[in-house]
């Protein structure tokens with residue numbers, strides 16, 4: 318039976334909470350101050366502390382630092398997300414705003430206890446397996462990649478929201494898939510959505526669904542992608558592209574586990590774990606008012622940052638061989654070798670499109686080499702800035718130059734409009750040609 322310590326100085330709230338938890342079958346002790354809590358913890362081991370943020374002799378969150386391994390749920394009457402998020406940074410398992418309703422509290426307690434149990438089992442397993450954390454299909458021994466793998470291992474068994482950052486093509490989606498696969502929701506769906514690939518006007522209804530007649534063309538009631546991910550994981554790639562309306566709806570999902578379809582007055586409960594990714598500088602988007610601060614803090618609780626390929630060149634040989642084998646399999650070709658000169662050319666290239674650019678270059682090379690070992694000329698690693706020069710202005714080169722010259726001062730929507738293509742087509746062409754978007 319799980320033991321819980323309630324630390325709250327307001328007697329009425331404390332007593333009510335103790336009764337609620339006891340009624341649910343937990344063994345509960347109570348304390349009115351940090352000092353009393355410490356005494357209790359010295360006498361018995363607890364599986365969870367539910368702690369008021371402000372106590373007469375200090376901040377409740379201090380207990381998290383003093384009792385590593387015991388999850389702390391923070392209660393706060395200060396509706397500021399920031400103080401609660403600060404508490405999360407200092408090690409709180411979660412927070413709940415007062416006044417809370419009974420169901421909400423019990424759900425929260427049950428979830429933390431379950432998570433904690435999983436973490437304990439996982440830590441046990443890890444110590445049995447040693448310190449190696451391979452991530453399926455992910456190649457890289459560089460220190461920054463090892464750190465990524467360690468983080469994946471740490472966050473997977475929890476339900477925590479994770480923000481995956483890194484330039485385009487660095488493997489953010491790969492990380493999201495790994496987190497889902499290694500976590501308790503692995504048997505449930507993973508819905509992966511690229512927010513940049515959905516036209517702005519359709520974002521809200523695609524994500525959150527709509528009622529019949531909600532807007533012109535909404536002939537039928539439709540479930541959105543967030544609901545489709547119910548009980549599973551929702552991966553929102555390019556979260557910086559969300560419209561303000563979609564940002565508000567998403568915040569509601571994270572805060573209350575509730576969703577409202579476009580055109581509906583009723584909310585529905587959803588249980589999704591959110592993983593989000595972006596290559597953009599969300600901090601400056603928040604400063605400029607383009608991204609909601611409260612949503613930003615919700616997302617940022619846990620971050621995983623992928624290094625650009627040019628900063629982990631030591632991984633290039635291993636990565637190139639892995640991708641070469643993958644390309645040969647996909648193209649149904651016999652395995653081919655990599656000429657040492659090709660590897661040298663790779664080492665000299667800056668890889669602005671990161672692993673995706675490498676993957677594309679290798680696939681192209683396999684086709685061009687036609688069974689011969691891959692040589693530098695098969696890779697055609699032209700520095701981006703030179704493309705489109707010397708009268709060879711093909712459509713692709715024109716596209717590349719236009720995008721590189723204008724992306725600094727144009728939004729994706731504007732760029733697409735000027736090029737006369739959809740945002741989705743722009744997105745796809747960027748990926749195919751390995752043209753990264755600017756940061757922020």
Ligand SMILES: Nc1ncnc2c1ncn2[C@@H]1O[C@H](COP(=O)(O)OP(=O)(O)OP(=O)(O)O)[C@@H](O)[C@H]1O
Pocket residue numbers: 454455456457483484485486487488489490491492554594596636639672673676
């Ligand atoms: N470390 C890695 N090892 C092997 N393959 C990788 C690695 N990182 C990325 N890839 C491969 O590179 C391609 C691009 O990766 P992914 O789609 O995950 O990047 P991303 O950061 O999500 O890109 P974007 O921001 O453009 O959506 C994928 O095919 C992926 O399998």
